[in-house]
Amino acid sequence: MKTDKKFIQGIIAFKPKKDFIKAELVISLNELVKFCKDNPEFLTEYNGEKQLKIQVKESKSGKFYVDHNDWKPNQKDSGKTFVEQKDDLPF
Numbered sequence: 001m002k003t004d005k006k007f008i009q010g011i012i013a014f015k016p017k018k019d020f021i022k023a024e025l026v027i028s029l030n031e032l033v034k035f036c037k038d039n040p041e042f043l044t045e046y047n048g049e050k051q052l053k054i055q056v057k058e059s060k061s062g063k064f065y066v067d068h069n070d071w072k073p074n075q076k077d078s079g080k081t082f083v084e085q086k087d088d089l090p091f
Contacts (some may be wrong), residue, residue: 009035013056013064023056
C-alpha cells in the first residue's frame with residue numbers, strides 16, 4: 001500500500017563535495033522543532049528520550065532528500081534471539 005510522503009521539514013540534504021563524505025545536511029532548528037510538534041506520530045521513544053528517525057535518500061533525478069524512517073520489524077521477528085552457530089569443521 002502506497003501512502004503520501006510527508007517530507008521532514010527543517011533538514012535539507014545535499015550531495016557531498018568530497019568522496020569520503022556521504023551527505024551534507026543543513027538543519028534549521030526552528031523548522032525542525034515545529035515539524036516535530038506538528039507531527040508527533042513521527043516520533044519514537046528510546047530510553048525515555050523522544051527521537052525522530054530519518055533517512056537520507058536519493059530521488060530519481062539524483063537530488064538528496066530527508067525522509068521519515070517508518071520501518072518497523074515484523075511482529076514475528078521481534079523478540080527473536082540469535083545464537084552464534086559453531087561449526088565443527090577443521091578449517
